[in-house]
Amino acid sequence: MVSVLFLLLQSAAMVPPNAAAIDDDGTITVTATQLPDLAAQAEACAKQLCPTRKDIAVTVAYASALFDEGNYRDAKRLLAGAVTRTRDAAKAEPIAVSTLYQAQATLASHEGDQDIVRDATWASANVLREGLPDNSLPQLTAELRLADWQLRTGDKTGAIARYADIAARAAAAGHGAIGDVASLRRAVTVESTGRTSEAMALLDSLAARPGADAAELRRAALSTAARLATRAGRTQQADAYVALLAAEPGGAEPVLISSAELPRPGRPDTAPFLDGVGLDRGARGSDLAGLRWVDIGYRILPDGRVADIRFVRGSARLAWAQPLLGYIGSRRYTPFAGSDGVHRVERYTLTADYMVPSGSLIRRRLRNPRFEVMPMTVSAAAETGH
CATH class of the missing domain: 1.25.40 (Serine Threonine Protein Phosphatase 5, Tetratricopeptide repeat)
Known part of the structure; x- marks a missing residue:
């Protein structure tokens, strides 16, 4: 045998x-x-x-x-x-x-x-x-993911503290790049708590970092500051940051400077595009949020506008994803050299968190319906936060 x-x-x-x-x-x-x-x-x-x-x-x-x-x-x-x-x-x-x-x-x-x-x-x-060993680069990167998780779960205070701790530890260990990422995310999180002056001061300090090796950081800080100012309606301040960004030596990729907010789907019992799909895509019910996905491609033109937005592939019946086309189309990037533009693809998942609803013993997707985003091209990671 x-x-x-x-x-x-x-x-x-x-x-x-x-x-x-x-x-x-x-x-x-x-x-x-x-x-x-x-x-x-x-x-x-x-x-x-x-x-x-x-x-x-x-x-x-x-x-x-x-x-x-x-x-x-x-x-x-x-x-x-x-x-x-x-x-x-x-x-x-x-x-x-x-x-x-x-x-x-x-x-x-x-x-x-x-x-x-x-x-x-x-x-x-x-x-x-x-x-x-303590403060190794992989360890600090994992700590950064922990801070991101805290932020996603609503613990802004904990996330801000962890971002600050990562930045300090990274600086001491000679891992400046991961520390700078933590500082940028801390600034965005601080601003979301209403402490605008503190957040913008942190971004200004990062944007003032001297040296050719800090050019990428300066561009990231200025573009982040421009996005925050635009979102808050501080047009004059946003324009000033964009002007400073334009004076920086150009990077290899266009940088996002403004965008509409990512759409949030409605409640699953009121939004028709959130039709019921159960845990194993078999059970159905009005309280089940459906899992749907789509890859959306687009092209960033040399003048910073977005064009050729299209569905590449995804779940059947993509009507639920229509608001995402306008969201991507609202973006503006820094102008850059290039005749054809830059092509990117992003994955959007229409999902919700599992919970056990009252009167049931079965975990179902029900709470916090939302779009999860992932870049499918490496250069899109800066805009989606991955």
């Missing part, structure tokens, strides 16, 4: 030996060119014990591919299985395991499971606290 182990090894040998790999910094490189190759290795690792790095690399890569296709449910299950298999290896492979938790938290934020978002975000940070 042929052993099951032999069949598994034979199956694995039919696909590239390393469809995906993860390095010492947690960066995953995908070498497989076909989705079935990733699926085969992910399935093999689920059935037999793969080395931790290989297991995490192929699992995260395959889950990412499933996410790209809109298959959030299977991606969620895949990542949960990998967490169960590899969490005991956190001491030996802290960066790889932390990367897995990070992927799980990101997927869960779109899928709506805030329990997983919370647990995975904290686990990602705790693994690095225990496994790496």
Whole structure:
């Protein structure tokens, strides 16, 4: 009789030996060119014990591919299985395991499971606290994600304090770039609490950083200040920041300087585009918020306007996504050199958080209906906050 182990090894040998790999910094490189190759290795690792790095690399890569296709449910299950298999290896492979938790938290934020978002975000940070030297770059990056999570859950005071702590620790450890990101996010969060003068003073101090190596920071600080001033209706102040931004040496990418607010979907029982979809996309009811997704492409013109906004792919019946076209079209970027413009794609997920409604025992997407956003092109990350 042929052993099951032999069949598994034979199956694995039919696909590239390393469809995906993860390095010492947690960066995953995908070498497989076909989705079935990733699926085969992910399935093999689920059935037999793969080395931790290989297991995490192929699992995260395959889950990412499933996410790209809109298959959030299977991606969620895949990542949960990998967490169960590899969490005991956190001491030996802290960066790889932390990367897995990070992927799980990101997927869960779109899928709506805030329990997983919370647990995975904290686990990602705790693994690095225990496994790496204090104030290492991966550790500080995980702390930044924790601060972002605090902000998303309404703990602005905690987020502001953590952003400030990260900036101080990063400066002391020589990781200035991550500290600058924390300071920029602290300024935006402080401004949202009504402490406008404090926020703008922080942005002004960042924009005044001297030296050629601080040019990118100055552009980020000035564009952030311009967006905040525009949003608050302080047109003269916004124009002054835009003028300062124009005087800075141009960066490689256009910088967002103004935008309308991201639309918020209405309550699921009043908004027709939030038709009911249950936990497994089977159960239906008026109190269930539907999970929908769409990739939207657009082009930033050299004069800073946005054009060619279009649906690239997504769920069926995209009427619910129409407000997003106007939102993207409202953006204005800094002018830049280039005849054809810059093309970008962003993923929008119409989702809501799970909760157990009164009189039921079943968790359903019901609370806080919203659009989650993710850049599908690297250069879009600055505008979406990823």
